[in-house]
Amino acid sequence: MRVNFVRGAPVEWLLDPEAEPWSRAQAEKVELYGTPIGMQPTEIIRTAWANRKIGAVGEVRVSALHNGEVIAFRLDWPDATENRDLDDTSAFPDGAAIMLPVVAGAPLATMGAEGKPVSIWYWRADADTQGRNVLSEGIGTSRTLDTKLVSSHGVWRNGRWNVVIARPFKIQSSDPQVALEPGQTTEFGVAVWEGSNSERGGVKAFSGAWRPLEIAPSTGGGKA
Amino acid sequence: MSKRQVAMVFDLNKCLGCQTCTIACKRLWTREEGMDYMWWATVNTMPGRGTPRDWETSGGGFKDGAAQPGRMPSRKDFGEAWKFNHEEVFFGGKGQSTHLHVEGDQPDWGPNWDEDQGGGEYPNSYYFYLPRICNHCTHPACLEACPRKAIVKREEDGIVLIDEDRCRGYRFCMEACPYKKIYFNHVKKVSQKCIFCFPRVEQGVAPACARMCPGRVRFVGYKDDQNGPIWKLVEKWKVAIPLHPEFGTEPNVFYVPPIAPPRYDENGNIDESKPRIPDEYLVSLFGPKVLDVLAILKAEMAKTRAGEKSEVLDVLIAYQWKSMFGGFDRDPATIEWTKG
Known part of the structure; x- marks a missing residue:
């Protein structure tokens, strides 16, 4: 997926999932899968979900934009x-x-591994604008680094969620966190939790594998 | 498994259902936001549906070592913290024209809804009180359920605690606990439960529910302390047993089962041929060992009637109040407490 550059787009626009600049993004359909029962970390969860559908949401449309300072x-x-x-x-x-x-080679399915951390930017509908910046080095190890760096906002309308999750490129942190900059290529994964299906924690729908992410350089891009 | 284990014994023959323990706990621990419906310590009338409603048939725990699915109790099952029309009745000048009542939706359950209803038929009706807290189990289903390792069992004393910084409010623990003694704080969005008053225990002070109990019902101490009451009642005399041992979590709260007065026959004469509280009911609560316990207690009572001494009855009577606390008998008023 390509993260298009939108010159001069105010952050408020990027954080509004219904704002005009999003029409310029290239949406990509990402198929989602329920997390495998065998990978649920405790026996009680495996037992409780043995005969229940995990991963109520089967597909999500993902797009991304940046304005040179913030990627959304x-x-x-x-x-x-x-x-x-x-x-x-x-x-x-x-x-x-x-x-x-x-770091390159961090596994997706286990949400990282020891010494191979992943960054997770997390939105939850009950704390809509308080995105969580999470670090994980394996199932059960995730911890919230802060609730300030990652911005989020979701709008539910006509049977659809439309959610934006964003972070500045430049950060200062003593914890391991993903470093991103315009012009870079990396990978991303997605997860969605369906509350009405009691999905929480590892009980969720996820993208199954990393998908390529190409962040456009901060050149061209036209005016917002 | 922890190195040592603190435990409690509740003598059901002495519990008068006064709820002093309930209130002691409430005032000390569950007065903050989102805790209004919580009662970490409860006392219910048995037979009864209990708190939360029908917890005994909610699943969870282990069977033959395998985790069992459990039901999530709703806030209505626990009992909401009702709002009353205090303002109207006491200050609104309507004291003569309206009654005190719950505002909004009328409740159909609460934390002590079936108080004193009990079971049996007059004149052989019966009931007893069942105080409950978190059992600080040796094999805690809550701890094993949590995918975030947010629940710990302390090495030094076996107290089971939820780390609210790691808890993300997923509530797998609430489904897993077969005793349904975990609450969800919907404001802080974390699960919360009895902490065995660990800040007190660390200072040598018994938990508030035990120290405040006017009936001398609640014994406290390390399970392996041979000078303390727990070891004597559980290990030596074997008169205290866990509630629902078949749940498989190995609770560390033990109960001395109740002995009711004798029943009457159809002519109104005392009939000692069978007990007023049916054996099968007590077995359904405490397992078959409860019959052994009742036999021991009756034999010891017979001894004292014959003028002999009974160590186990002396322990249960608790002539010396401090003897109930297994060394955790420091007066909390002698400590300067600070809120962390």
């Missing part, structure tokens, strides 16, 4: 239910995430 992903997928609250114990929110390798 937009994910949209059909969802009949808007699950934002967790007021009752059995209510789970919808969620989505973009995963990026911090």
Whole structure:
């Protein structure tokens, strides 16, 4: 997927999944798969989900833009239910995430491995604009580094989620995090959680494999 | 497995259902946002559906070592923190024209909804109180369920704690716990439960529910402390047993089962041929060992009636209040507490 450059696009536009610049992005359909039951990290989860469908969302459309300073992903997928609250114990929110390798060769299926971390930018409908910047080095190890660096916003309209997840290119951090810059090529993965199916944690739909990501250089691109 | 294990024994023959333990816990631990419906310590009438509603048939735990699926109790099953029309009744000048009532949706369950209903038919009706906290299990289903390793069992004392920084509110633990003693804080978005008052225990102070109990029901101590009450009641005299041992989690809260007064026959005469609380009911709660325990207790009671001494009854009577706490008898008023 190519991350198109939109010269001078204000960050507010990139963070609005319905804003005009998104019409210039090249959307790519990404097929999603339920995470395999055997990879669920605890026996109780494997037992509880043995006869339940994991991965209610089968496909997501992904596009991405940058303005030279901020890179933003937009994910949209059909969802009949808007699950934002967790007021009752059995209510789970919808969620989505973009995963990026911090080092080449970091495995996707296990969300990284020891010494091969991945960065995860995470949106959850109950904390819409509070994106989470997550570091993971294997299943069960993910930890939130902060809730400030990654911006997010989702709009649910007419049975569709339209969610933007964004981060500045330049960051300062003592933790391992994905380094990105215009002109770079790397890979990305996607995950979507369907709250109405009680999906949370490792119970989710994911892209199965890394997909190529080509970030356009900050040249040309036209005016926003 | 932890190196040592703190434990409690609840003597059901002494519990009067006063809920002082419940309130002691509430005032100390569950007054913050999102905790209003939580009761880490509960006391329910048995037979009864309990808190949360029908928890005994909610699944979870282990069978023959294999994890069992469990049901997620709803907030209504636990009982909501109802809002009352206090303002109207007490300050709105309507004290004579309206009643105190729950505002909004009328509840059909609560944390002590079937209090004192019990079972059996008059004149042989019966009930007893069942206090419950987190069992700080040796084989905790909650800990094993968590995909984030957010639940720990402490090496030094076996207390099971949820790390709220690692918890992401997935609630697999709530489904897995067969005792349904974990709550979800919908404001902080984390699971929360009884912490065995670990900040007190670390200072040599018994948990608040135990120290506040006016009935001297709750014994505290290390399981392996041969001078303490737990070892004597559980290991030496074998009169305290876990609730629902078939759930497979090896609880560290033990119960001395209840002995009811004798029943009457159809002529109104005392009938000692069978117990007022049916054996099969107690077996359904505590397993078949409960019959052995009742036999031991009855034999010891017979001894004391014959003028002999009974060590186990002396321990249960708890002549010396501090003897109940296995060394955790420091007065909390002597400590300067700071909130971390």
